[in-house]
Amino acid sequence: MISGTRTVTAGIDGSRTSLDAADWAAREAERRHLTLRLLHAGAEQPAARPHASEPSTAEASATAPPGPGLPADGTLDRAAIQLAYAHPALPIVADRTAAPAVTALIEAAAEAEELVLGSRGSTGFAGFPVGSVVLAVAAGAERPVVVVRAGELPEDERLPVVDGTSPHHAAYLPVVLGLDLERPADELLGFAFDTAATRSAPLHVVHTRPA
Incomplete structure (x- = not known):
């Protein structure tokens, strides 16, 4: 997290829905001229290797400034790379914490203009039942929480x-x-x-x- 910088923060857990939410958050950050923060909370999940067509970490480093805690590989890294290529002018930081998801996301929301989450995760962030993290964070956060549906597209807002x-x-x-x-x-x-x-x-x- 960049001290004193307001962000649009997206929670990432590797599910398709969370990646759709991150894409929505990137568009929102561009609209508001804010930094996009990607946050992975809880234990790191095993990640498949990127497809050959995806850009490498080295290629992305010239486009997206690395955030504190950005892992060398895995879900968070790939999400940051893909969003940097889709939104080359957008400042992006990426953080990972081993703290429990609900606690970490509520704390992240307090520092953000808004927190963006997918409506349903694949594992519910580090072992939580599906959907329970979103409900708990929305109830406990002091800042706005946006819940994005799976498959949300830019044209769906228009x-x-x-x-x-x-x-x-x-x-x-x-x-x-x-x-x-x-x-x-x-x-x-x-x-x-x-x-x-x-x-x-x-x-x-x-x-x-x-x-």
Whole structure:
């Protein structure tokens, strides 16, 4: 972690969903002009060797500045390399900690603008049941936690394409804020407005009352 630097932080556990979440986090960091931090918490999982078509660590070193704790091989290394090639102008740091996942991710969230997690992990971060880490972190974090669905694509955030417009230039979908008037949350309001502003998207505020 770079002292004093706010980040968009993504939790990595090697699952496809966590890698999709990291890709979403990279796009979000670009929109907000922030550093992307990748964090692997818990025991290191055995990792398969990269495919021959993937760039080597040496090739990526010129593109992505190495973060503290970046392992020489494994899930975190490959994720950092792939994201550096996809987002060459984005500052990326990568950290690994042996601390329990829930503890490490809640602490990471406190230092970030937002924490991004996949909706379901392959092993639930170092032995936790699938989904329990996301629920525990979302409940305990003081900063916004974004949960990304498996298979999330950039165009999923945008309105349907019309008249041959490139999907990358289509307008963003509205940001929807569910608000409980009896439990005001200034930070949540600020995050919703900021999220809408970074996308030039409308903000829809929804409040429901018991029947």
